[in-house]
Amino acid sequence: MSQWPKIVKILSFKEKLLFYSLLLIFxxxxxxxGIIFYYSKTKxxxxxxxxxxxxxxxxxxxINPLLSPSNETxxxxxxLVYSSLFKYDGTGKAVPDLAESYDLSEDKLTYTVHLxxxxxxxxxxxxxxEDVIFTINLISNPxxxxxxxxxxxxxxxxxxxxxxxxxxxxxxxxxxxxxxTFGILPKHLWESVASENFSLSSLNLKPIGTGPYKxxxxxxxxxxxxxxxxxxxNPDYFASRPFISKMTFNFYxxxxxAVDALNRxxxxxxxxxxxxxLKNIKxxxxxxxxxxxxxxxxxxxxxxxxxxxxxxxxxxxxxxxxTDRKEIIEKVLNGxxxxxxxxxxxxxxxxxxxxxxxxxxxxxxxxxxxxxGWKREDDGIRKKDDTRLEINLVxxxxxxxxxxxxxxxxxxEKVGAQINITPFxxxxxxENHIRPREYEALLFGQVIGADPDPYYFWHSDNKKDPGLNxxxxxxxxxxxxxxxxxxxxxxxxxxxxxxxxxxNVAKEIPAIFLYSPSYIYPVNGRVQGTNIQTLISPSxxxxxxxxxxxxxxxxKK
Numbered sequence: 001m002s003q004w005p006k007i008v009k010i011l012s013f014k015e016k017l018l019f020y021s022l023l024l025i026f027x028x029x030x031x032x033x034g035i036i037f038y039y040s041k042t043k044x045x046x047x048x049x050x051x052x053x054x055x056x057x058x059x060x061x062x063i064n065p066l067l068s069p070s071n072e073t074x075x076x077x078x079x080l081v082y083s084s085l086f087k088y089d090g091t092g093k094a095v096p097d098l099a100e101s102y103d104l105s106e107d108k109l110t111y112t113v114h115l116x117x118x119x120x121x122x123x124x125x126x127x128x129x130e131d132v133i134f135t136i137n138l139i140s141n142p143x144x145x146x147x148x149x150x151x152x153x154x155x156x157x158x159x160x161x162x163x164x165x166x167x168x169x170x171x172x173x174x175x176x177x178x179x180x181t182f183g184i185l186p187k188h189l190w191e192s193v194a195s196e197n198f199s200l201s202s203l204n205l206k207p208i209g210t211g212p213y214k215x216x217x218x219x220x221x222x223x224x225x226x227x228x229x230x231x232x233x234n235p236d237y238f239a240s241r242p243f244i245s246k247m248t249f250n251f252y253x254x255x256x257x258a259v260d261a262l263n264r265x266x267x268x269x270x271x272x273x274x275x276x277x278l279k280n281i282k283x284x285x286x287x288x289x290x291x292x293x294x295x296x297x298x299x300x301x302x303x304x305x306x307x308x309x310x311x312x313x314x315x316x317x318x319x320x321x322x323t324d325r326k327e328i329i330e331k332v333l334n335g336x337x338x339x340x341x342x343x344x345x346x347x348x349x350x351x352x353x354x355x356x357x358x359x360x361x362x363x364x365x366x367x368x369x370x371x372x373g374w375k376r377e378d379d380g381i382r383k384k385d386d387t388r389l390e391i392n393l394v395x396x397x398x399x400x401x402x403x404x405x406x407x408x409x410x411x412x413e414k415v416g417a418q419i420n421i422t423p424f425x426x427x428x429x430x431e432n433h434i435r436p437r438e439y440e441a442l443l444f445g446q447v448i449g450a451d452p453d454p455y456y457f458w459h460s461d462n463k464k465d466p467g468l469n470x471x472x473x474x475x476x477x478x479x480x481x482x483x484x485x486x487x488x489x490x491x492x493x494x495x496x497x498x499x500x501x502x503x504n505v506a507k508e509i510p511a512i513f514l515y516s517p518s519y520i521y522p523v524n525g526r527v528q529g530t531n532i533q534t535l536i537s538p539s540x541x542x543x544x545x546x547x548x549x550x551x552x553x554x555x556k557k
Contacts, residue, residue, distance in 0.1 A: 008371070020088040028485065042554040048233075050550030052527055055258035055267040059226055059251055063215075065183025066139055066146040076271060080231055080247060081122075082183030082209035083238075085113060087114035087131065088540045090531035092295070092450060093557045094177045097212065098127070098184060098238075108489060109171035113180070115163040119238045121186050122214040134187035143195035150466065151179050168248075172487040174494065175451030181211065189312035212237045212546040213247050217467070226251055233546075243549035262287070262522065264551055269523035272538055274400065275336035280297045281522055290521040292532045292541075293347065295448040298339045298404070299468035299513040300393070301440050307440035308387050309417075311439035314372040316509040319366035322415045323408065329515050332403045337517040342502045347490055347534065348452040351499025365415045374416065390418040394433055395421040395443035404514065405443050435465040442470055452498065455482050458505070471510035480505045526550055 058073040065082050068074035068488045087097040096102075098119065103112040119127040136157050156168040169176060176325035186208050193201050206215050208475045220226055227250045233242040252258040252266055255277050257272045263282045273281070281287055304311040325339040341359065344351045362506065374382040374389060384388040393408070402423050409419040423431065433439045446457055456462055459482050460474030481501040488494040505511075519535055529548040532541055 044552040046549035047553040053248045054269045056271045068149040079539045079542040080213040085180040092534035111167040135185045178450040203520040212242045242546040275334040288525045292519045294519045297516045298512045318365040318368040321361045324360045337515045340513040350495040352499040352502045381418045393441040473510035528542045
């Protein structure tokens with residue numbers, strides 16, 4: 001080795017450059033070989049740590065599972081803080097959460113739910129069946145004004161012991177487990193809160209739950225607007241300790257502000273982004289764009305009691321043929337959605353190809369109206385006897401729906417229909433049009449839920465408010481099929497009922513179904529472990545958030 005300095009001294013500059021270059025290559029190859037060997041003998045696994053920061057459009061009001069269904073921001077946070085008897089996994093299936101198992105009686109009327117033991121609230125108090133009974137009693141009490149109350153009428157709930165609850169229903173209902181996905185409140189904290197103070201309690205913003213994350217801090221501005229909300233992992237979470245240590249949520253006035261924050265790397269994800277704003281996300285190489293199906297659709301609900309033209313079968317049929325759903329999806333959703341032709345989506349039990357065949361045919365629409373005596377006037381609008389083919393269409397002032405309405409107007413006017421569009425705010429349309437059913441045609445959306453049961457949207461029982469049958473549809477045949485479908489536990493037989501129901505809807509055309517938009521969730525690519533395929537609602541993206549991770553460590557294979 002003592003000769004190396006002498007040898008180096010006698011080398012020319014070029015020879016030295018070559019020598020040192022070769023030496024660096026040699027050392028690098030040894031290091032690379034070592035790294036390759038290390039990686040070949042080890043594998044990366046999730047480890048604890050890191051912080052996920054998400055942007056949400058809106059403000060939290062009640063981080064309370066009994067009030068949160070009215071506010072998506074609240075629902076997001078509730079999903080992380082609270083646990084429920086059952087929850088939805090990444091495929092939209094109801095699976096046990098606080099429940100460990102359940103038994104169903106032979107007559108399908110009694111559900112006995114067995115709870116997990118040794119579960120504790122975030123304040124370290126023990127959870128038990130009394131908390132569940134207490135929560136259900138609040139839901140059922142009209143004084144607490146929970147949006148969940150309607151689904152708990154006529155259900156008998158019995159406390160068997162500290163870890164067992166019995167539910168008795170009047171008629172078999174295959175989707176009952178989906179009614180057990182609400183978050184449970186801690187009795188020891190809420191029992192002293194009177195109903196008139198329920199929405200005013202500080203526990204609505206500083207909640208105590210049993211979920212994977214617990215409240216840490218809240219930041220407000222001088223006007224009391226919430227700027228950020230911080231959660232920390234619950235090390236005692238009964239399922240498994242969350243990998244990500246902190247979850248922080250920043251709140252924005254609009255989607256554009258949230259996208260700008262993502263582009264500036266102020267946040268790592270956005271709760272949801274529209275197809276229109278998707279193209280505005282600049283750093284898409286580092287952002288994973290998750291897309292999922294949500295059981296919701298948009299349609300034009302036709303109120304035949306308010307419109308003479310729409311009371312004619314041939315008009316509804318012609319308008320259905322005149323509707324080019326592909327054009328709407330391309331122009332409004334930038335292709336991020338699927339065509340819909342019935343109240344059932346393609347992945348649902350009972351979906352019928354026969355009832356969902358593509359039906360855009362403007363030529364056929366014109367022929368139907370011609371054959372039935374609807375003649376075009378000089379202005380191009382059709383008229384039959386003294387009835388002009390004029391329809392008043394109302395919708396919300398949400399840009400996606402106003403764009404959809406304008407495209408429909410153009411499509412339907414090509415077959416001789418005059419369409420008058422009036423947009424309203426969501427509160428105005430709910431109170432003054434939907435609740436009293438004061439509209440001829442309504443462009444609106446419906447969220448189906450985990451079970452395809454069409455009862456609340458299409459049964460005669462729900463024609464009037466607070467029912468959600470927006471087309472006032474229903475006859476003895478369709479009602480019977482819906483009722484039988486709710487009680488049929490055999491999937492094949494239940495599917496047959498729903499296929500027949502869809503045929504009935506297709507024949508009557510009470511609504512013109514349009515599209516189901518994709519749920520788009522942009523998240524920094526460093527966040528791993530998300531399992532998002534089918535979501536019952538956007539907040540369910542967090543149903544397995546304890547399995548998400550940012551940091552990894554390597555172990556031997």
